[in-house]
Amino acid sequence: MTATADQIGQIVDLGGPAVRDGLVAVEHRLAALAAGxxxxxxxxxxxxxxxxxxxxxxxxxxxxxETAKALRATSDLYEATGRTVSGSRSSWPEVDDPAVRAAVAVELLHTATLVHDDVLDRAPLRRGRPSVFSAYGRTTATALGDLMFARAFQELVALGDPVSVRQLTTAAYALVEGELMQRADLGNWRVSRARYLARCRLKTASLFEAACAIGAQIGGQPELSHRLGRFGASLGLAFQLLDDVLDFVGETRETGKRRAGDLLDGIATLPLIIALERTPGLDQAIEEGDVDTVCRAVVASGAATDTRTLARAYVSAALAELDGLSLGGDLVRALREIARVVVERGA
Structure with a gap:
């Protein structure tokens, strides 16, 4: 399953007016960029x-x-009066707000990688619809991914914050490195678990980490960047692990992608790695492209269950980063709810 609109709405409500208005402004900015x-x-x-x-x-x-702002406000007020406050009540200006531009940059970079991935994989579907590659062709899809990549950094550079630019640049480099590692592993069904997890850290967790770290930086709490960055990185690992489970056990109408798409593209993920370790003769089914047999083996061998268990361990590691924050209330609850939604998508 994917996150439902109701689940996202609950998280937005916990985040408060600032987050709600911010997401609206993000949509406006993205639409304006596309229309232009x-x-x-x-x-x-x-x-x-x-x-x-x-x-x-x-x-x-x-x-x-908002979490960083609230922590800063708590610290400032405590120093001034000996009291604490529970959170921020600010709301975003429109699309020129630094946080909105940073959020747009992160989304554009993420979307650029999806468009390029679909070109490399010749993927017919993305989110249940024809991919850009399928609908418009390789040349247009490649150019669109390049454009989105450039626009992402254009948005962030406009803020004049070199730390945030460096954080997103690090993530962009990791995304490319992870993709190259995955390309090198195509058709190698005996990839080690360690190498698989390294790919996940690069291809997925790096951008989750950057989103959280940049948020702390823009919120005026650079010292919080490492902690929230670690929260994001662990959450990203869990997200990818559960995505890889859904590749074998999910329905196309729910995942928006073809069943066992990674298998068909020659990519070994953890559920398959574990199933191969436990299922004699599975190599032959893989070589023959027998998707049904492989998917059954992933479930019967316990590989899907064990991958989910590891994903939940990463979510627990993410949540541990929130312990001890001198902030209660809805903002930390929003971060915890995001983690819960990530776990539920692989249920």
């Missing part, structure tokens, strides 16, 4: 942005910003 492009990129840009993404990474960034 010339054809032939305007239409696929607009189609990609309306394809059903839940904006999880911008949501993480905006909640991290």
């Amino acid at each position: 492009e010339a054809e032939p990129l305007r239409s696929p840009f607009q189609a990609t942005l309306t394809a059903g993404g839940k904006r999880l990474r911008p949501l993480l960034l905006l909640v991290a910003v």
